[in-house]
Amino acid sequence: MKKIHIIGGGLAGPEAALQAASLGCQVILSEMRPLRSTEAHQTSDFAELVCSNSLKSESENSAPWLLKQEMRRANSFLLQAADATSVPAGHALAVDRALFSERVAALIVQHPNIEVRREEITHLNENDPNTITILASGPLTSSPLAQELQRLTGTEQLAFYDSISPIVDAATIDMDKVYFAARWDKGTADYINCPFTKPEYEAFIDALAAAEKIQHKSWEQIPTAEHPATDVSSRPERSEVERPASGPVTATTKPPQYFEGCLPIEEIARRGRDTLRFGPMKPAGLTDPKTGRWPYACVQLRQETLRADSYNLVGFQNSLKYGEQARILRMIPGLENATFLRYGQVHRNTYIHAPSLLTETLQLKQHLSILIAGQLSGVEGYTESIASGLLAGRYAAALARGEQPTPAPRLTANGSLTHYITHAETKHFQPANITFDLLVPLEEDLRKKIRDKKERHRIQCERALEAWDTWLNDSRL
Template sequence: MRKEHVTVIGGGLAGSEASWHLACRGVPVRLFEMRPKKLTPAHKTGKLAELVCSNSLRSKDLTSAVGLLKEELRRLRSLIMAAALVSEVPAGKALAVDRELFAAYVTEKITTHPLIEVINQEITAIPEEGIVIIATGPLTSEALAEDLKRYTGEDFFHFYDAIAPIVYADSINWDKVFRADRYSDEEGAYINCPMTKEEYERFIDALLTAEKVPFHDFEKPKYFEGCLPIEVMAERGRETLRFGPMKPVGLKDPRTGKEPYAVVQLRPENKEGTLYNLVGFQTKLKYKEQERVFRMIPGLEQAEFARFGSVHRNSFVCAPRVLTKTLQLKKEPRIFLAGQISGVEGYVESTSMGLLAGLNASRLFREAKRVVPPRTTAHGALIHYITEASPKHFQPMNINWGLFPPLEMPARARKKMPKKERYRLMAERALKDLEAWKEEEKILADFNC
């Protein structure tokens, strides 16, 4: 394998972060970014790391999972976190930035580094030789996506995601729900939220009048009949959902001995059983509306959401099928994926995947051992999710506490502990394990920026 340099395709947050970590470890980089010669429908400038949707990088609080992820990035010498600090604007507990200053800082750092060559050119095919990091984001061009399918398989690449909300298991009212699989007398894997006729009617009324998120100019609604937004199904008739995702057939409520009028099913999202997915509830409702409407479901009155539902343009691979824990393609280990295309959701999460891809690509370049962060860290929790989630139901995910292994203490004690305290202890554990990993693997020993 030729190793004159590493090719990075895409100059967003993930591509910029990956390029920085390669160059700061002495590895020459050729960074391809098609802007400004060819703009995407979402971008307005030719600067690297342009934020297109929001100037907020979400919570700074260490008792939030994304706050922990940002602190880990800072400790791993993230360029994106450095840019955020110099361009930060007041926003309470959130990390918000001046978008122009943010992009300008990243662009200046990348373009002036002696080992990084920025080439403003569109790449439509993956180079046949050398180490490559693909960090083209949710708006990956169809030409490059088609070429990537050579290495991932036709069925493992997606252009649109239809995401259902996910709730934390400990926020479900277990007294109002029951476990059962359809047509089975035994306790099953699904959690069922039964509804009376009156509850169903009130729910439909709220759903039909709830405010929706409009599509961006660059998005066209590409709904598939087998994966329609819940509100679109409701608009086709008040009984549609009772014959679709909310059908009660084959589900007997053990408390009444009868089938409910309607049922909302929750499917376990992870092996630990800390997260549950609302089956068939992909939606374009605004987040506050999702909270209001979906908390009308019996058992979910106090539900806390690890992820809200959405339907939007997002190119990503089925990571559990195609990626290793070091972000290399299983079929072609010289190719790394970084950012949202790898199966994470959000700016901060994309940055973290860019950092890990750059770190491991630099090690492959030098024929050194690739590394995986501890599962207890935010970086490790994300890697574990995208590579170990069920391939059948895989969808991109933001970092959240449900992805972390529980604290090592009796379950009863964990349950009684206030959430803030539990999350504080999980964050402390993560940072302790991160520092030990950095020392053991000499993560920053060759970092010279």
């Protein structure tokens, strides 16, 4: 049996390693941290959650719920760790980041079929007949490895900007000005809500518009023919804000290309004064017990740890200078005297052009012994990255045994997500979260017969889980 070499200790890599190892394969898991870090990571831990601590909705018959249900039925090790380290988050699955990473690390270190190597990989041997490789190095893949991937694919990687939300010390929140509630009373009231009046919101928007932003450096730009990028990976480390991202260093640059699903708040505000009120500051369904009405706008805080000693500002990623963040975020009602344990950040992420490069079993079309998993493949989100790793680990296990893996069924959430990244329209390809838009729609006559959207989604979930169970049984993994 061939060995499996997995590169990357984020979310997809550990899940792939545990899947393949549990199926009897010998696995080498390489992670470059702490020998070399990135501008976004704060630790060298496996499965570090860089942005938020949420793995999205657990509401029955929602698309994120369906994806997780499929993963649970396939024995997802990271999802088990998430369930075991969950913190109150209404109808969402959120985790204590540190405990989650500790639990994943224990699973990896204790597994007899996994060898951990702390090393930076800069070369991929596509002709090694004894090894199946899974590249799960993430959106902050180091420059040498990204250049190596470009050598294999012959195409430029794309790029977008991803984000990190601020975290506040719970003890410094003025609880007299805020209230606990879940939107539309769905789930338990686990979110702290900071209500705005119209004058408070208008002042906040004005301050945001005038705030000084971090200027994106040349290493953060997307390559173009007019503006050469320089390799800064060997320069001394700078501050967290100014340290360069470890993306591919190719020829040139153009203005920032934001990922529309994770825009910084100042970019949202730039698109209209009320845009934030219909986005991350949406007050709908958040009745203030003091007034009996929805506030004009609202910022939600989500619990970070089991001790509830810190909260993150939901959807409040930004690229403001730290001093500006300290000033403007304290304009949020209840946070006037807040201590911020971490400020927001926006950083460059890279991903391959999956529609032209990947098969439905996540193999490079030109190098079938190399698989791509996680955000590098074009999926977006924690749960989606873990799901991608789960599939890659199972596919690699089949290849290691000399078998051709069978793709996850198109009817399923996992299959639909993979189908999107491998069949998307190539000109405007962007990473995707799991949504019902990606799933196979009901037949036209059934759609006409069933008008209720929730009932249609229930039927889609039911048939997806049936197809998933059949695939699990037939795949012999």
